[in-house]
Amino acid sequence: MSEPGLSLAERLEGGVRVGPNLTLTRNPERQSGDPAALAAILDEALVAHVAFVRRGWPVALPFFHAVGDLRDGHGPQLLLHGSPAAGLFEQAGSNGVDVAVCVSLLDGLVFARSTFGSSAHYRSAVIYGRARLVAPDLLPAALGFLVDHITPGRRQEVRPPLGQEVKKTAVLALGLTQATVKLAQSYQGESPDDGEDRGVWAGVVPLALRADQPRPSPETQNPEQIPPSVRALVERLNR
């Protein structure tokens, strides 16, 4: 985040509204009002799935995202990376586009002694609101947040973006004030109708997105010299 010493969770404290349409009807005990949980999900996930309505029909597409404060008075916002020519970004135009952004992390598969009792450990967030195109003068800052979200330090290892590259990029910004966060992280315990036979194995298979060994491009002169930003990414994912 751009303001040292103040985490996203602290900035969102009290600012995440769970309105009447955003209350979970299913498993409401899994709903979290903790801004830190929302911040952690957005921080850890690499991909966001964006739903919007095009000519009355639902559409869902994957995007890279980040959270950043563009210093435009809106505080920390969810940023979505795209192109001016992409449908969602064209549709945003000057008035913005209503979206629902789902960011989910599948942390494990839960195997009970019945298929009905089997489930998943996950953390998911859905952020609702009107996403608006980031103004051209704020695009470099927005792109900085997007690069830093995945690979902090990479920006300092490569040349700065060219003006023509920034012009070919578009970013949507969405407030983080309307969101639902759902957490299922603990083993629910054996239930009586789970089958009497405790000899049947039950438990959890933990899951995580992991990195394999980086593969240098053909023209890279020093293929063994994996830069600090990429090494840190691999270590973070494989921790």
Add this chain to the structure above:
Amino acid sequence: MSEPGLSLAERLEGGVRVGPNLTLTRNPERQSGDPAALAAILDEALVAHVAFVRRGWPVALPFFHAVGDLRDGHGPQLLLHGSPAAGLFEQAGSNGVDVAVCVSLLDGLVFARSTFGSSAHYRSAVIYGRARLVAPDLLPAALGFLVDHITPGRRQEVRPPLGQEVKKTAVLALGLTQATVKLAQSYQGESPDDGEDRGVWAGVVPLALRADQPRPSPETQNPEQIPPSVRALVERLNR
């Protein structure tokens, strides 16, 4: 699949329609009309993100999915697992609900010598159409496909579902005839505006969802005896 010797890809051959609204405007060279690519994505992914429209507003939520032929004359369909009480399933009612289902796999992060040239290796599919609730008499078969999708063999290790459990479950079925598939899997090669300095490392960090060591539940009597279905899942993910 339920018909031995005929893969989903073969069943879909020629049956996946890419209509005028489903043509990619961005990077159309990445669009695939290969039913095998769609089948592989649906097979490998564990989670689907479903977009729908509720009172005019977009919603996106994660669901477990599978592909299965319910022998109801519709051929292989995309199945989405839920509860009769969940909003999407209530909304489906007797007429169905229009959805866009996005299934994406992030296979790697591509680091060019510019942030603009950096991208991702991914495979993503979006299936469009009207999803309908599976009739009660077909629910057991649908649930079988859903369990088998994640963990083939698990059904045979646990007791069969109870009638009351099936009643608490709902499944939506969606034809696989309208879909877009997008693939970005090869390193795009060094581009001239990628920075002249070939000493800067460029390459790919491969990514995959991996399983950690299974953790038995507290009441499992033989915690070390991980069953064949769970072992096969772990091996499949960590291959």
